[in-house]
Amino acid sequence: MTEVVDTAVQGRQESWRRVATVRRFFLTLFVVGQTVVASYFLLWILPYHGGTLVEIGLLVLFILLYMWIAVGFWTAVFGFVLRLLGGDRYSLLKRHPEAELEATALAKTAIVMPIYHEPVKWTLSGLKAVYQDIERAGRLDQFEFHILSDSRDPNVWLEEQAEWHRLCEELGAEGRLFYRRRRVNLNFKSGNIADFLRRWGRRYRYMVVLDADSLLSAETIVKMVQLMEREPNVGILQTAPSIINGDSLFARLQQFANRLYSSLFATGLAAIQMGDAAFWGHNAILRVQPFMAHCGLRKLRGFGLFRGPIMSHDFVEAAYMGRAGYEVWLEPGLGNSFEESPPSISDELARDNRWSKGNLQHLWILLFGRRIRLAHRMALLNGIMAYMASPLWLAFLILTTVEAVQMTVASINYFPEGHQGLFPLWPEWRPEWAIGLALSTLSLLFLPKFLAILDAVIHGLARGFGGFWRLLLSVLVEIVVSVLLAPVRMMAHSRYVLGALLNLSLSWAGQNRTEETTWREALLTQFPGMLVGAGWSAFAWSLDPMFFLWSLPVAVPLVLAAPTSVVLSRVELGRAFGARRLLVIPEELNPVEVLNDSRAARAENDEDSVLTAVEAAVIRPRLNRLHRALARAHRQPRRAELLAPLVRRLGSEGPGSLSRGELSQLFRDRASVAEIHRMAWRSAPDSFWGQRISSLGSAEL
Template sequence: MVVLDADSLLAGDTIRTMVQVMNREPQVGILQTAPTIINARSAFARIQQFANRLYSPLFATGLAAIQMGDAAFWGHNAVIRVAPFMAHCGLPKLKGAGIWQGPIMSHDFVEAAFLGRAGYEVWLEPALGASYEESPPTLDDELARDQRWSKGNLQHAALMLFSPRLRLAHRFAFLNGIMAYASSPLWLLFLVLTTIAAVQLTIAPIDYFPDGRESPFPLWPEWRPTWAITLVVSTMALLFLPKFLAIVDVVVHRALSGFGGFFRLLSSVLLEIVVSVLLAPIRMLAHSHSVVSALLNVRLSWAGQNRTEETGWREAAMRHLPGLIIGSAWSAFAWTLDPMFFLWSLPVSVPLALAAPTTVWLSRSSSGESLSRRGLLLTPEERTRMPLLDDARGFREEAESEVALTPVEQAVLIPAVNRLHRHLAGRGAKGLKKEVIEGELDACVSRGYRGIEKGRLSLLLEDPQALTALHRRAWSAPSDSFWGQRVRNLVLHAQGLQDL
């Protein structure tokens, strides 16, 4: 079974090679590729695309060498052996408390771990090329996705600690996924404790005789600059050395032309580092909120992801207002406390204060196009024509130009799509929900669905009886009505295809 996301692409040769590997290696339960990000337009997506294309080959190769047959599964752009997957990868309902109770929200790591427990291997093969996916176009879309992932990853703590016979590598994969989000509140806690310590050092006098004045030997404060320098140097090496190793890797393999040459590559890396520094505190605050919300078991739902819309100024200002207040207040307090502590706070407080304009600028397609014209953030897939990507863009443009039906309109009008949605809808609603659905059904038929509140529209489209009635009534609607006009366009398009 080849597993794809809605934005996935796999070349035919890659799929054939993956199937051949699975046939030759019967112990492999999942064969995972390392997808490359494509089709980025906004500045934010272009930065993610560039970083993925430059850093991922080296990272994925090292990851594959460390994990061997105990790799993680990312849920798409992979091949699964169906029989063991069906036999061993059923997701249990957690039996703990809070978020550790009920269905598991993030499935892919769990399925890899369960296959490993059953004696099968999970392979990550970075040498399998022509595997692609797309990136969220804005920071806010990424953070919305991370809010769901954080809850799912935190749920894995129950499996990591209490599931029997899991391989050690998969337990560490669970831990790594948890720390991807738990590290943010730990960083925030570090900043809070550092502020408290700075207040104590500034306000409280130093006690040279903690054991009492009768002691003739004072306890002098100790300054260990070697410890501080070691911490800074090791942190900088951990953050930046892999980036420059990736540049060396590109130079060694003579692939500079794909990134626009050495100086443009170096400039792009420096730009990516600057943006990463600006985004790190914003992500820290957002992930901390996500972790706290998850621990409080705030209800979340899996919704469709934005791939086209830009972030507006009003939306950005409202979303990042708490960060602006927190960052500004912290820096103002630091200034009154000590000028050196104020300077120390700026790398965190300034990005929080600039979060709204940063988010808006990064979300703009015009910003991404401007960077591209200057030769920044280029990738080999952009500079070399690739038949797979050309075909995919052509098919997408053709599909968008043929019939301008939204997914909701397709689910209502097209018989096969309507049947699929009725099958996936499950049982019909009862009681108060049924009354709401009946009211919204009449409104949807008479005026269309665009004015219906999102939650009520979801109820309507998740009810099989409502979908059936909506399909029939939409096709019999007057020609000048909302649905009548869409039926007319659909029929004319079908007639045009028959004439061809």
Template structure:
């Protein structure tokens, strides 16, 4: 086996060659396209507006060109059987299987998630690991940042039920932070300070993550074989899509991601990024080198780092550790937001976090260039939208100038001896547009070719259904692109103005209501409609040119409502459209998760908070998990909250005061006693009476 330092030099040299080739391809392609645009523009870049158009076009073209060549590279590598220089291909299957396991914590940070749905998914992961008979090296940690008492009380009860059903005492742990310092990264940091030294590795899951037991064990064994690897990132596939929007995202992820992930992994090699979940981390160096100090700049670049994952990968790289993305790690899953509006709500948080990375990209010392470029890539994921919007604004200004203003034969000033004659070359413009569209859409059909060559056509519903699904996905992508552009532009501006964001829970089930959609997308409707009317009055050709952007903005509300409907997703499924292989082949992990979640029922008898106070076993559980009896001034505040809760019930109480009482063991005991002694006419007396009557009815039914 090669020495680690030798292996490191080998992959770095190969990565440097691959990156140089990519830069030459992208740079050469952009120069050709930029020169073609100069020839298309009437004054050939002779006016400030045209200079701005060319510069913005070049930036956007570089962005999409990188994606195009990444997909092409991934297609070629998959055609050749994969990247033989990837991390997993350094070792044979028998060598990996023979490697030992090590103490590993499987951690799931959660915040106001659908409680039972989330923990049933974790139960499926636990069972999948248990089936191997190699569970002894793994512990599970549910790390809650939930602040709503109804949520965290339900979490505690669901955790206890999970432990009891699995017989997992001393193996599945629950911990809730009472102060959400630094969001998710602070949640994980708190876990590491408490328990990190007891584990060699940490597998990080999101609330919607599913990761097969075989995959987790393979990741641990690979880490033991590669001591210089700090993070090993899998490439999760979107799964469990119900709405039409989620099914389209799921289909696109499953079909296109293998190409892009393979190409990205081959370019990044040991300088990959961390996506925050479905990955394994070497705990000791992570604790030593990935502490996140607050940014010391101004505005958005001052305060805690919101998007932590790219930063942690960069800090590990700076410390000499490798970070690898391994697309061939199978059975790694996540879920898509069910609606476009939910995706945009998530993007609003991510955009601010990614824009913060500009501070680190430019000023953080000793970071590897690959990680600085990863920061730039993350920034461009959102900055591309305002750049595109600015490009549209400048082209509109240019159209106005050509239509309404007299021809300027000396756009650079009258010092020139020769006039600059404006030239219109529509055939060149068509060529430029066609080449740009090719960069966007050729990777999609390369993915179809990859499916055909891999013999997986039938698993996507057959050739005809696969092509229909691809064209449907393209049509929806075209409709959603301008909506995302306008939303992301607003997010970027809000972030640069450092407007405060709330930390909301992720919606995973609800459809969009018509009223909400109309209100949400009214600004886009007005922008799209106004622009089209202006373009029509200005010039018919410019009007036709504006339609691919303006029509989606005008139709944004009905588009998002239709896509949010679960019934539309089910209808597509009945026709085997947007089908993916993972839903056809029985995969134990997915089957377990589906069956466990299908059996969930809503208990309408009592809320989690009412159960915690009224039901004796539940009250004992929460008292056991609560803090010991507080004293002093805090005791007085708790007693006041208990008195208010007993007197008038909890719905009108302040959440902080209510949480203060429910976190105290003595207060829980007092509330339980007072509820059972309350008169029937009171808030708690009525609930106790309803609870007793229902129990009596159930007893009678069971007896008869």
């Protein structure tokens, strides 16, 4: 029987690999062919037809950038065609009838949520919604939930412990919902997951990974497990998350664009990658045994940026899973998979600052990783280009400016450097060709957006986006904003890439998920780009009026970066658009239950708002007993001597007298937690703790 199963698996694997080879060949043909034609036009547009070093540099940069854009364009076209034909018949979901999946028994699965300095109640309310949805579906028996904390601030991790315990009591989830905080924070999120697997991984066949902002419906989670049971050679199954809960105008724009355009891009990407897909680090299911055996991440042994722990782990883990002979699939047909967007462009760029360094590290693995499949190398390259495209574009603009200066200020050089021959090289201008090439490039960027509108109309989804005319208007608004933000992202990403390559230090922190951008913050963060935009535009005006007009699409968004950042962060504007059914998504008009549960949980009152988590852990008897139970029970005499002065200082002067590290040491020690509770309740009424206690009513204690 085992031999029959192995033969069937091998046959399916050979089948999809043949199909993938054909699809990738045609993608390469279209991209390279289109780039060759566009590059030919550029050569004849350039005055010296590539006869100078500057023009050779322009041509090289143009080829790289045009190919990058063309890959995205043809991926969307593939997706559109496949959806028009009813979907990809080689996808995992198409292989198994619904009745067959329903009859498939579930296996023991861990649902894990790694967190680091996140808004606690906001984050765990999402996990609560996932738990309730699985419970409502009657599938709890095969699932256990783990909160994996890397938080260092005691005001955060003490609140995490309290909220976890409250959820266990509220849900009756004792023995099913677990909390663990690492005391030694090594190797970022991948180290957090690795620590969990070393301790408890052998309890489970599968592991579903959630981010702090992730939501997955019970139906989707169950189907993922069933697909993994039916496909023993699949090591990772990745969903295509939709962005939800966008309140600010920026988040609403991101949410709308993701929901509308990802149908094409995710379908096309899945069809091209097939069983060599990437792992995005969350909203996915992993087969635990091969993941533990093959996906451990050694530290890089290079230099600078390429030395030390791997920060962006997900693409590398997918590559290692493929190297071990397992398949990695992206399955867009698995719906009801959600995540959230940063509320402002400033917060998105702060996140990109962290991600850029991790993605650029992949260059080392791309070049020197052994036995990694070509498709996974291309996925690594794709992640690198997500950030490298910005400095390449900036370099293209700089060389274009140099070319304009040479043609305007300098005398014509009939024998430029690099030109060989007895006859002079005459500069030529073809403005009509330049216009045609510019329109061709713009079509690659914007045509997929209108294909997405057509796709929504064909499949009867336009109503979920507010109807056809509101959908069209929403796309036009999104295009205008994307044009305004593109130069801002270019400048920021270029700075991040330079900082990463210089291996500048970088701090990792929890993301802002709720706050608006202030004018002061916007001016401080965007002022360098505003200065560059204004200076470049003024220089272009002094050089040549036509060059000035050419500079405006980049210069104007940079000059307006601060007000754009502030306006887009406004929640009131985002809600105003939603009230008019603009930039809306189907899940807003017809929300699924897991979304309703998460919103209801986040709307609950915060009972601990009067006290910080440290103060509550000291004062409230119930919470103090909880934290005592979770702290270490024994300590050596030497440690007791070291902690005693910290306890006295905390008891007499309050939490502000101790550092974050000192507070963490105290609250990890059971005797110290008990002692400070006694000291607080014995304090004089006019002391710090006496005043904090008197500020509370009996019901709040």
